Amino acid sequence: MNTDFIEALHEIESTKGISKDILLEAIEAALISGYKRNFNTAQNVRVDINRQTGLIKVYARKTVTEEVLDPRLDISIEAARQINALYQEGDIVEIEVTPRDFGRIAAQTAKQVVTQRIREAERGLIYNAFIEKxxxxxxxxxxxxxxxxxxxxxxxxxxxxxxxxxxxxxxxxxxxxxxxxxxxxxxxxxxxxxxxxxTHPGLLKRLFELEVPEIFDGVVEIRSVAREAGFRSKIAVHSRNPEVDPVGSCVGPKGMRVQTIVSELRGEKIDIVSWSEQVDEYVANALSPSKVLEVNVFESEKMCRVIVPDYQLSLAIGIKGQNARLAAKLTGWKIDIKSETQAEQEYGRPKSSTGEMQQDSVSIE
Missing domain, CATH: 2.40.50.140 (Nucleic acid-binding proteins)
Known part of the structure; x- marks a missing residue:
């Protein structure tokens, strides 16, 4: 390796964001393993790459000792002092043992290490980019x-x-x-x-955020989403600005905004309802497109008894209970739906003469 190699590492550092020193340390560690493997030695070695020239040297590291038990790891104090008279027992002596053809092994090892580190860095960048998404x-x-x-x-x-x-x-x-x-x-x-x-409810929520500027800007907020993917969904919205209609904002001019979402979801039916702090009003809205006469709230049981016109009972419950199930999921309340006749028979409730509850919702099919 040479100065061109060092320049290449500088280029990688600037373009890939991988520290040159970290790469060189990794290459040195890999070269130690490569040296021991290729030259069949168990001696303790250190590999040094010159940070300016790229020159590589291998040093055997031996401990100065009175009695040499393993010549690959130990050096006598006499031999050590022939190198430097200041060596004492326990010191480490480094002796250059760079093989003649080590450059070929070094080049191959360096390429493998750099490629691996670049791949790891790129994976890290991709992970960091997508974990935010x-x-x-x-x-x-x-x-x-x-x-x-x-x-x-x-x-x-x-x-x-x-x-x-x-x-x-x-x-x-x-x-x-x-x-x-x-x-x-x-x-x-x-x-x-x-x-x-x-199929995730979050997909529906994000689609509305993309299509409805009022939601993106924070004027209208999505309070709850309930979804049975491919069939029907309910979404509860609320406006922070009393002059902005949350349901109308989501529907859009001539229904264009919500129709775009319906198309993306392959015709999935969407009920957009107005969220309310008043549980009875919220539950009534959530049962859209069914009309509701009365909602009785039982706080202790977190349950609502809903009374609907006789002709609206099947619509309120929905096919296989879907509408009621989604409304319960949307509001977080158990919902018991009764027709007006059933309520009269079971609870003695007189038939309504005041008409239906006012509801703020829209159903898109």
Missing amino acids: EEDIVTGIVQRQDTRSIFIDLGKVEAVLPLAELMPNEKFKHGDRVKAYITKVENTTKGPQIILSR
Whole structure:
């Protein structure tokens, strides 16, 4: 190795951000192993690389002793004092033992070490970049698929989208562009592993943040999300500005904002409801698109009894209980839904003459 090699390390330091001294120390450590392996020796050695010229020297390190038990590790005090009269018992003597053809081994070892360190540094940079994007949306291109996962090219790294994280009946082919939610970033021995999802509720939340400027700016906030991917979702929103309609902001002019999200989610139905501090009002909104007559709140049980018009009962419950289930997940309250007739029979509640509760929500299909 020579000055060109040192200059190359300087270049790597400036472009890759890997310290030249760290690289040289790693090369020296690797050369010690290479020396012992190639020259079949167990002696204690030190490798020194000149930081200016790149010149490499190998030194055998021997302990000064009265009685030499192992000539590979020990040197007599008489022999040591022939080198330097000041040596005392217990001192370490270094004797140059650089082999004639060690340059070839050194060059090969240095290349391997530098390549490995550059790869590790690049992996570290990629990991640091993507750990900051955990719980965020990324867009990539489908590369390949096996029996368990789809592999997505994100530019500097390949991410994994498990088939279990796809929406029902969702299929992708090579070259398709995919938006997905990063659920986990792990630093493995093979480099960063990025796990994606198309079913996570966070995907819906991030899509709204991308499409609705009022959410991005913090004027409108998303308070809760409940999702059964590929079928139906509910999202509760609240405005910090009383003059801004949170539901209308999410729907957008002529429904364009929410329709963009529906299209991205392959037609998934989305109910946008207004969040409220009043539990009865919030629960009523969450049961959209069903109309609600009355909500009775039982704080101790964290349960609400909801009464709906007879003709709205099936809509309130939803197919296989989906609407009620999502409303409960969205609000965090147990919800018991009764029709007006059932409420009259079970609780003696008279049929309503005041009409339905006012609800602030919209359902997009």
